[in-house]
Amino acid sequence: xxxxxxxxxxxxxxxxxxxxxxxxxxxxxQVTNTLGPIIHNPQMVAKLxxxxxxxxxxxxxxxxxTIIIRSHGVGPDVYDRVEAMGLNMVDATCPHVRKAQSSAKxxxxxxxxxxxxxxxxxxEVKSIIEWAGDGAVAIETEEEADALPKYGKLGIVAQxxxxxxxxxxxxxxxxxxxxxxxxxxxxxxxTDQRQSAAMxxxxxxxxxxxxxxxxxxxxxxxAQLCGDKCKTYHIETADELRDDWFxxxxxxxxxxxxxxxxWIIKEVYKKxxxx
Numbered sequence: 001x002x003x004x005x006x007x008x009x010x011x012x013x014x015x016x017x018x019x020x021x022x023x024x025x026x027x028x029x030q031v032t033n034t035l036g037p038i039i040h041n042p043q044m045v046a047k048l049x050x051x052x053x054x055x056x057x058x059x060x061x062x063x064x065x066t067i068i069i070r071s072h073g074v075g076p077d078v079y080d081r082v083e084a085m086g087l088n089m090v091d092a093t094c095p096h097v098r099k100a101q102s103s104a105k106x107x108x109x110x111x112x113x114x115x116x117x118x119x120x121x122x123x124e125v126k127s128i129i130e131w132a133g134d135g136a137v138a139i140e141t142e143e144e145a146d147a148l149p150k151y152g153k154l155g156i157v158a159q160x161x162x163x164x165x166x167x168x169x170x171x172x173x174x175x176x177x178x179x180x181x182x183x184x185x186x187x188x189x190x191t192d193q194r195q196s197a198a199m200x201x202x203x204x205x206x207x208x209x210x211x212x213x214x215x216x217x218x219x220x221x222x223a224q225l226c227g228d229k230c231k232t233y234h235i236e237t238a239d240e241l242r243d244d245w246f247x248x249x250x251x252x253x254x255x256x257x258x259x260x261x262x263w264i265i266k267e268v269y270k271k272x273x274x275x
Contacts, residue, residue: 012190014094031065075130107155118159154178161218202229205253212257219257
């Protein structure tokens with residue numbers, strides 16, 4: 001049985017940066033927390049907790065020490081509150097997310113109705129909405145695009161990990177919504193590369209294994225895209241692999257989301273090689 005790794009998989013620059021900042025912020029006797037999970041990977045979050053970097057869901061849970069802004073970003077009100085509380089802040093917002101936030105704010109400041117193409121409940125999208133201010137709208141389907149009214153000025157940005165093909169389809173449905181439209185395609189390069197590599201590999205194998213947090217938007221998207229090409233399973237760790245998945249399988253492809261640690265990818269790869 002042949003096992004093939006996708007050309008682009010695992011940690012992206014933004015995630016590597018966030019993890020490094022979190023690890024560097026830990027210190028004996030010091031209270032250090034991330035505001036929400038630093039990335040959407042439970043195993044990495046647990047590893048950081050073992051090294052002294054905890055997780056809180058709200059600033060109400062924090063009294064002192066260091067607070068780390070996670071890779072998905074937050075709205076401007078959080079920065080103001082952290083400063084007012086006198087906490088030490090480490091900003092681990094992904095640079096691509098920061099660009100999407102800045103783009104949304106710029107469009108709003110220029111008088112455009114801001115539409116974010118992405119998952120409404122995702123923390124990154126919520127942070128972009130907060131930077132865009134009152135009136136910003138998030139959509140994630142073509143049907144939601146069709147339901148929008150016409151606007152005098154329409155500005156569009158994207159969740160950085162959104163599906164590139166899906167973004168294109170939704171934008172096409174928005175083209176008649178305004179005669180003054182600005183489209184800022186804020187999907188990050190790493191997302192594009194992972195999606196393209198995963199889809200290419202999925203056409204060349206009998207089975208795809210997609211590794212990453214079940215709560216990870218970019219990993220879930222990889223699994224959906226691969227699932228359109230061949231039989232696909234989304235797992236978090238090697239322990240989830242089942243022998244019956246590999247019956248009559250000759251070629252296995254492996255990819256992983258941008259928040260999946262190398263050690264988990266290696267464990268899955270080695271276990272697949274033994275099938």
